[in-house]
Amino acid sequence: MLADRLGPLTPSKAAALTDAAVPPSRLSGPPLTRLVAAAGGEGAVLVDDASRARHAGGQAYADLVRRRRGDASAAPDAVVVVPDAAAVQRVLAVCSEERLAVVPWGGGTSVVGGLDPVADGCQAVVALDLSRLDAMVDVDETSLLATFQPGIRTPAVEAALERHGLTLGHVPQSFERASLGGYVVTRSAGQASTGVGRFDDLVAGVRLAAPAGELVLAAQAGSAAGPDLRRLVLGSEGTLGVVTEVTVRVHRRPQRRHYEGWMLPDWESGQEALRRLAQDGPRPDIARLSDPTETEVSLSMSRAGRLTRAAMARYLQLRNVSTGCLLITGYESSDDDVRHRRRRVRGILRKAGAVRLGTAAGRSWEHSRFAAPALRDTLLDVGALAETLETAATWSRLPALYDGVRRALTDSLGRCVVGCHISHLYSSGASLYFTVLAAAQPGGEEEQWTRAKAAANEAVVAAGGTITHHHAVGTAHRDHVTGDLGGALGVDVLRAVKATLDPNGVMNPGKLLPD
């Protein structure tokens, strides 16, 4: 199918990590000695090629392409694996004094260049690996609050909470690898954000270690005590300091999880039905509507494909329409609440012309909900460019945003497949998540995508969308983020905050703030 849609593909082979060309480390002498002492001993500072190569970027298409090529020229000069929050504070002090750039490193899943080891005038770059800060610090079952160290990954979070009958419920596609601290600084949104909310909403308290000292923003239920500085830490992308502790709102594990599939007559009626659910309720906890292209790709790749295609064929026959849009709805709650909401959602969807595909389609989505990142490697093997981008806008701006981004991508890439889905609902609007496939240009992969991405960024800004709904800014969006930050004065405000917390400018240089 791919060759048919994308034209001839040139397969490529991935280099082994051990073959990666890593330049010599710029870190030596007194700065290295001080760093070792601050981090807690020799074993805490890794300068071997393999460790450094593993920390040379995240999971953007450009990262993957460079890695496959065996290019680790951008590897950090050292990887510092800290044992505790006190060590983080000490390491930051040394890095600030010695002018060593610090890239905080959680799960390594940034897709926007947030982990690029940019020196920006510093002597060297250090990746600050937080994977050993992986404990649950406290759980308050009365207040449904749990405090974690930043390096813990979501499966471990859920395992720790399960022992108390609790769940966090934050389930992004990076669920298996991403760290809790990463969710804070990138303002993550998970697949169930329509129900549990964005990660922004789940953070009740946070501690930030910065070169200038520590910010301790304890958990509060609600407050009017000045601007909420937690919201400055949320989305700070490591440019202000390192999150050393986060207190999240958790909830009791749901009695029931129910996912099911629907087929909507078209993209417009699907959007209208979702808007109705988001604004007037009841909301499903998960709602994911695919456009016709994504629907077609999903069905052809789905485990339950045959079953769903049969249902779709029945649908097409019954309704005499030529296309359809797949919708997955999910509920995670008490039996009574799931029953009540499902009944009412069903009525609203049927009025919108939807045909129920049943739980097989829901299970199929559930089964493959974390599969896309791995699938990308397979696509790169066969010679396809595979990348995603996401945005959001108010409901009234959504149609123009959808058209504008699709046009920008297809104009730039030529023969390509651009699918899209809506997966995060708000009363005022929704997200758009685009998946792009094209024949990769051998040797020119990065330029090919950089050009397409720039065109998409411009289309997003032109249509009044946000430059990123849940992937953060990193290096990929910094040239187009000024509007989201309120204009040049907003950028000045963030620079002033950074100058206070990070006076020597060592924290994650080159990310978030435009030049």
Added chain:
Amino acid sequence: MLADRLGPLTPSKAAALTDAAVPPSRLSGPPLTRLVAAAGGEGAVLVDDASRARHAGGQAYADLVRRRRGDASAAPDAVVVVPDAAAVQRVLAVCSEERLAVVPWGGGTSVVGGLDPVADGCQAVVALDLSRLDAMVDVDETSLLATFQPGIRTPAVEAALERHGLTLGHVPQSFERASLGGYVVTRSAGQASTGVGRFDDLVAGVRLAAPAGELVLAAQAGSAAGPDLRRLVLGSEGTLGVVTEVTVRVHRRPQRRHYEGWMLPDWESGQEALRRLAQDGPRPDIARLSDPTETEVSLSMSRAGRLTRAAMARYLQLRNVSTGCLLITGYESSDDDVRHRRRRVRGILRKAGAVRLGTAAGRSWEHSRFAAPALRDTLLDVGALAETLETAATWSRLPALYDGVRRALTDSLGRCVVGCHISHLYSSGASLYFTVLAAAQPGGEEEQWTRAKAAANEAVVAAGGTITHHHAVGTAHRDHVTGDLGGALGVDVLRAVKATLDPNGVMNPGKLLPD
């Protein structure tokens, strides 16, 4: 009843506003001339005594006492009534250059000294009256977003929205007088915040005019584009600039409003039931639980008092308990949703031992929901000190916070009545709203309350509560706000933000930030 509980009271008489002693204005010469030009002509700058006296503070007990005494010594040097947002920007430029302190003025309802005309080294103080910026600028019925100028009051907001079948649903006790811009900068929470959320949650976009320029944070549905700078404007209390436009999330007018009363056996079981509703749902949109003292006072003052007292007597008889706690629950939604939630809430409350008092108690609450501020004047007439304070904490800290504040107040005031209610529910905690009555000390009213308030502030901090849940910081809380701001470094961050937006420090000096 009051004399019985508080001891002998000394009635006092309020001076007429026209008798107020207003000092000469410090504003004259070129600064005044420039201000007149910037504001749009002679009529826009008021220097008469009555206008100035009217802007000499807000609605704190100290403000009321000073006003009754005919003391307007703290009146601003001029009142500038701006016609549009462009004039605001011009006035701020002049004030910054001429070192004139600016107190942004909306509804004048601050109860924390947020409107005190503090010069703090400036040449003079100007009250910037925003009451003429009272228009609805735009309504987007598709996205349920409406944009207003900052000086509009809530009844006018609701009237404008009603024409589109919409409502904002933000209903604080200051509903009739407070301005929309005021809600933004004080992080207001209304009586239905359990349902519609805090004002924080309702703000989708905002424009801020600052001496250094303009921040334009357009409405977005959801975003991960760096820290959300809207959250720096929320709670900024006029210290960073003036809100000139705000876009709020609105919703369709509810089919049904239903309020009803319940009697819970005691404060502890009432809290436990509210916690259960807040965490596991379904939530009423309004939930207000009075402690035994407030219950007693409410019933003795209530219009439906006789009816409710009869129900209470019946309850006491049935349950053989000696006290009870009044709970008001309210629902504002579709018929179907109200029915569904009421049925489930009823089951949970009955399990907690609650007895239903019916809709008369609900109507009684609805009738008097905005009456308290006016009642305070009556109490001052008869010689009572009447003031409120509020805080919030996590559920696990709530009992100690309640005990600590009550003890601090009674230790400081001696013979007094301290009632309390919970009226804002979160999954992680709730607010506590205290009402304090005591015999006023004639001639020493301010000192009497300042002492009691300082003791209460210390008790709040000691128990891990927030220094303010919805009244903001102003002058009343700035000595105790550092912990809420994350410590000294958090205060430094806010100072850096202020230095960027307000480099000459003219915006509302002496508020929010500790010395």
